[in-house]
Amino acid sequence: MKALQLIKYGEIKDSLAFNEISKPPVQSKDVLIEVKAAAINPIDKSIIAGNLQGLLPIPIPSSMAYDVSGIVLETGDEVSNFEIGDLVYSRVPQEQMGTLAEYVSVNSAAVSKKPGNISFAEAASIPLAGLTALQSLENAGIKENDKVLIHAGSGGVGSFAIQYAKTKGAYVYTTTSTSNVQWVKKLGADRVIDYKTEDYKSIVKGADIVFDTLGQNYTAEAFEVIKKGGKVVSVVGPLDEESAKMFGMNDYKLPAELARLSADHEALYKFIFMHPNGSHLEEIKSLIEDEKIKPIIDTIYPFIKSIDALVHLASGRAKGKIVIQIN
């Protein structure tokens, strides 16, 4: 089968190649998926650049990407919840990475039937970003009437998070640039803050939750707008001690400034590293079928243009998700 593989670390244009490789093996808990569409995420560009060699070591060559939608072609001996011919979607586990390929084997615990009312391309756009938003906001204990600040509302994660937070009855603030303000409003955000012309810190006061999808100065600044007893959840900022343990860093300490801010403001800080989860994808399937959440796609590229798609992603300006049509 054909697969887009990482052949060395470095620039996107120099580091990838379309290789002819054998179909992945199907273990007892796996389903073999004929890939219809895949989606790419910022983590792919970090892997290509070699920035995650310590946290997520992978062999070279490795097939790329995590998001998939497609058709079940084979099931392992212990798989009882899927049948050949099922239409599915998944964020595949780390060790099964490689959805920019004609086939991928996936542990069935990470798979769900795809929402019935959307295309394969739309379904592929959902898993990694959707699971990140759901798991982050649920970790923060989101509930009705919470005031939630979601940074980068026009991004893959942010555009899903706004819609998910609205299903929970939260009041949603979000940040984006001028040209995205109108369409982000249509996702349901109550107050869209144009970061080119407005200072979100003078608008958001006493938030129950800040969802930090930007990192850098935004992580510490979250404590300026959080209420006492609130929670800052970050998917980009420093690891916390619990998440560091997941990566085997047992002696890790939260950076002193964050520990001080958290104590001074009596607000918790939590780093989230999303995890594959078929049951969470089932929940998302229902929300999509009930038309409470819709997929947001920037561009669909054909498989042969995957490298251009990754360059587009790396610009950091995508409006929603970038999808690759495989078949």
Ligand SMILES: NC(=O)c1ccc[n+]([C@@H]2O[C@H](COP(=O)([O-])OP(=O)(O)OC[C@H]3O[C@@H](n4cnc5c(N)ncnc54)[C@H](OP(=O)(O)O)[C@@H]3O)[C@@H](O)[C@H]2O)c1
């Ligand atoms: N820890 C985890 O498990 C996990 C999981 C998923 C993602 N992540 C991380 O989360 C981040 C977001 O991911 P993503 O997929 O949403 O990325 P993305 O889709 O590439 O984000 C692009 C969006 O970010 C917006 N943006 C950039 N700078 C901004 C700013 N200063 N203020 C407001 N919006 C800004 C851009 O809007 P404008 O063009 O309007 O600026 C653009 O629409 C990435 O760093 C990713 O690595 C982590």
